[in-house]
Amino acid sequence: MSTTASALAAQGRTRRNRTAAGEAHRLLPRPLLVVVTAALLAMVLIPTSYIVLASLNTDLGVAEGQFWPSTFSLDSYSKIWTTANLATGLANSIVVCALVAVASAVLGTATAYVLVRYTFFGRLTILRGLVGLQSIPGTLMLLPVFVLYASAGNYLGVQVIGTRVGLGLAYLTFALPFSTWVMVTYLRGLPRELEEAARVDGASTMTILMRIIVPLSLPAIVVSGIFAFLLGWNDVLFASVLTRPETHTAAVALQTFGASQEGGALPVYSQVMAAALVCAAPVVILYAIFQRYLVGGLTAGGVK
Numbered sequence: 001m002s003t004t005a006s007a008l009a010a011q012g013r014t015r016r017n018r019t020a021a022g023e024a025h026r027l028l029p030r031p032l033l034v035v036v037t038a039a040l041l042a043m044v045l046i047p048t049s050y051i052v053l054a055s056l057n058t059d060l061g062v063a064e065g066q067f068w069p070s071t072f073s074l075d076s077y078s079k080i081w082t083t084a085n086l087a088t089g090l091a092n093s094i095v096v097c098a099l100v101a102v103a104s105a106v107l108g109t110a111t112a113y114v115l116v117r118y119t120f121f122g123r124l125t126i127l128r129g130l131v132g133l134q135s136i137p138g139t140l141m142l143l144p145v146f147v148l149y150a151s152a153g154n155y156l157g158v159q160v161i162g163t164r165v166g167l168g169l170a171y172l173t174f175a176l177p178f179s180t181w182v183m184v185t186y187l188r189g190l191p192r193e194l195e196e197a198a199r200v201d202g203a204s205t206m207t208i209l210m211r212i213i214v215p216l217s218l219p220a221i222v223v224s225g226i227f228a229f230l231l232g233w234n235d236v237l238f239a240s241v242l243t244r245p246e247t248h249t250a251a252v253a254l255q256t257f258g259a260s261q262e263g264g265a266l267p268v269y270s271q272v273m274a275a276a277l278v279c280a281a282p283v284v285i286l287y288a289i290f291q292r293y294l295v296g297g298l299t300a301g302g303v304k
Contacts (some may be wrong), residue, residue, distance in 0.1 A: 003054075044190045055274035062269040076274035080257075083268070086182045088246070089253030094282065096164050096249065097232040100171045104228035108179030109170075113209055116187040117195070127184065133177040141236065146241060147168055162244040170242060171232040179224035186214070186220035222293040226286060233283060250279045 054062045055076055057069035080086055115123060149160040160166035190213070198208050214221070232239075232249070239249040248256070258272050287294070 009253075047280055051276060054270055055277055057270050059268045060271045062273070063267060076268075077278070078269040079268075080275045080278065082270050083271060084257035085248075085253050086257075086275055086278060089248050089250035090282075092164060092243075092247055092277070093233055094249040095266045096171070097170045098257065099227040100168050100175060100232050101229040103168075103172055104175040104179040105225040106175055108131045108183045108219055108224050109214065109217065110209070111176075111180045112183030112187050113213060117183055117192075130181045134181075138174060142188045142237060142241060143175075145238070149242065161242055162247060164243075164247055167239060167242050167247070167249075168232075170238050171228070171235070174233050175224075175228035178227055182220055182224045182227075183217065190216055219293040222290050226290060226294070229286065231284065254279050260283070 016199070025219065050067065053067065053069055056072045056074070057066060058073060058075075061069055061071075115127060146161070149166055152158050152160050162168075194212055194216075195208050198212055234251060235249070236251045236255055239252045240255070243249065243252065254275055257275060
């Protein structure tokens with residue numbers, strides 16, 4: 001009898017826990033949730049659909065205000081490579097942003113491992129500084145970075161302004177604190193027993209870092225790398241000041257192309273839309289490839 005009562009009580013507790021969990025995960029009533037989701041989807045899909053349709057339309061059709069093209073054409077996608085100079089901009093963006101992403105992920109992982117696994121003087125100050133650096137607007141750093149680069153060219157004889165290396169160093173300055181903090185949050189949730197067992201087997205610190213920490217931290221490493229990549233890919237301010245025409249990024253090339261068409265007899269709106277889609281394509285492909293790592297990397301630090 002007591003066994004049956006205990007079983008019933010256990011079933012009741014399980015049912016209540018499931019109900020509570022369902023209520024906790026459902027923050028909005030279902031009808032309101034459907035309305036909010038539909039509104040958010042419309043805010044994203046309607047402008048995106050217009051950009052895609054406009055890129056397949058003619059410049060005259062877009063200027064006339066046509067939402068649905070009267071004739072579909074891919075001429076805009078072939079013209080932008082000569083009118084907008086996107087090839088050079090895309091090549092520069094891919095090279096700079098890829099190097100920044102790799103360097104930010106590698107340096108952020110190594111720095112975070114030291115900050116999490118070792119205790120030394122100034123450790124807490126560095127951790128607090130990583131958070132504080134996120135509150136500094138990038139626009140305030142433009143003039144100091146430009147003066148520093150100009151001084152390096154004058155006193156050291158090193159040309160920094162106008163080079164891909166100089167632009168990459170500027171992006172790395174802003175991406176590294178965030179990447180390090182993401183890795184610090186993630187590494188705090190990894191059990192130390194794995195490293196202790198490896199040390200018992202005679203593994204060195206570098207072996208532990210490469211064979212244990214990096215494979216287990218791959219979602220967080222991907223998140224930090226993608227953030228660094230997007231930071232450089234979407235930037236216009238630093239790229240327009242620290243580069244020359246030969247080293248302009250895709251964002252600067254797109255901005256220059258759009259500004260050059262303002263006030264013209266027939267603005268090439270279709271080509272501008274096509275150029276915007278081409279510039280957004282690498283980011284979409286990047287998200288599609290690493291999508292399964294993004295959710296785990298962004299949420300793992302909060303649940304462990």
